[in-house]
Amino acid sequence: MESHLSEESLWASGLAARLRVLQANFADDDSATRRDFIVQEIERALKGLVPEQRKARLEALAAWFPSWQTSGPVRDAQPAGRPPETPEELLERFLEALHGATTKQRDDFTKRLQDAGLVPEQTDATISVAPEILKRLSLPDTATFAASRVATAFALMLDMALALDQFVWKIWKEVAPKSLVRQEADLARLSGHYLGGSADVSAAQVRQTVEKTRKLLASYLGATRPAAAAFARERSRLLDPNAIEALARPESGMMKSLESVCWRKYKDQIYREYGGEQMMERGIQDALVKQVETLYRGGPVQT
Numbered sequence: 001m002e003s004h005l006s007e008e009s010l011w012a013s014g015l016a017a018r019l020r021v022l023q024a025n026f027a028d029d030d031s032a033t034r035r036d037f038i039v040q041e042i043e044r045a046l047k048g049l050v051p052e053q054r055k056a057r058l059e060a061l062a063a064w065f066p067s068w069q070t071s072g073p074v075r076d077a078q079p080a081g082r083p084p085e086t087p088e089e090l091l092e093r094f095l096e097a098l099h100g101a102t103t104k105q106r107d108d109f110t111k112r113l114q115d116a117g118l119v120p121e122q123t124d125a126t127i128s129v130a131p132e133i134l135k136r137l138s139l140p141d142t143a144t145f146a147a148s149r150v151a152t153a154f155a156l157m158l159d160m161a162l163a164l165d166q167f168v169w170k171i172w173k174e175v176a177p178k179s180l181v182r183q184e185a186d187l188a189r190l191s192g193h194y195l196g197g198s199a200d201v202s203a204a205q206v207r208q209t210v211e212k213t214r215k216l217l218a219s220y221l222g223a224t225r226p227a228a229a230a231f232a233r234e235r236s237r238l239l240d241p242n243a244i245e246a247l248a249r250p251e252s253g254m255m256k257s258l259e260s261v262c263w264r265k266y267k268d269q270i271y272r273e274y275g276g277e278q279m280m281e282r283g284i285q286d287a288l289v290k291q292v293e294t295l296y297r298g299g300p301v302q303t
């Protein structure tokens with residue numbers, strides 16, 4: 001009930017409520033824009049009043065706002081003759097007024113309090129790391145990392161890991177489309193859901209997917225040399241002159257020299273089956289796939 005209030009107080013109360021709504025609605029606009037809307041609203045409320053009425057109502061309206069205006073709830077103006085407020089009382093009023101402050105206003109207040117030495121500057125948090133990681137980095141067991149640096153390094157390494165994951169499985173699908181070694185999950189999508197806090201993705205799922213990619217990369221690198229050796233050994237056996245002579249000798253005789261039969265065997269049979277560019281490429285890929293699958297499953301390198 002507000003029946004005990006004067007006409008000016010009732011008018012000021014209603015206008016103050018409208019002004020707070022305006023401040024809230026245009027909180028993201030610049031101060032000049034907000035000021036224009038507020039001035040226009042006050043001018044509309046004062047329209048048609050004589051100067052004495054305008055003065056009385058503006059004085060009543062001023063009691064609803066402190067000198068540094070805010071959109072939050074405020075108390076009545078301090079009565080004349082009251083002792084100055086204590087720092088504790090001022091702090092209480094400040095905290096009460098912050099309920100309606102925008103994010104930018106809060107940031108500005110925090111900066112000013114930091115400049116005044118009342119709020120300590122924020123320091124970078126530190127993160128403890130597993131001993132095995134510190135050992136790999138040749139750091140002492142007591143070492144800790146700055147959170148901001150961990151975040152930067154994590155972003156760089158995650159980008160590299162996702163790029164490698166996408167690349168190695170794409171190449172593997174091209175060289176071994178029928179292999180039983182297959183990608184079972186999209187690491188980028190899985191990591192995104194996990195980092196985003198999804199309850200449907202566990203750390204174990206991410207770890208399992210990372211491990212499959214790690215094994216394929218390691219197997220690929222480890223298989224290169226033995227695969228090349230296996231391919232070279234096979235081709236050397238097929239192109240061995242003694243082996244070709246052994247194949248040609250049963251067909252040679254008085255009418256066919258051994259040399260001519262050897263040449264025909266090489267040209268019409270051996271080269272056609274094993275010496276063409278596509279056949280050579282296929283042979284290299286087959287040797288590589290065989291070695292990769294063996295290493296991926298934990299088997300020994302075949303030499």
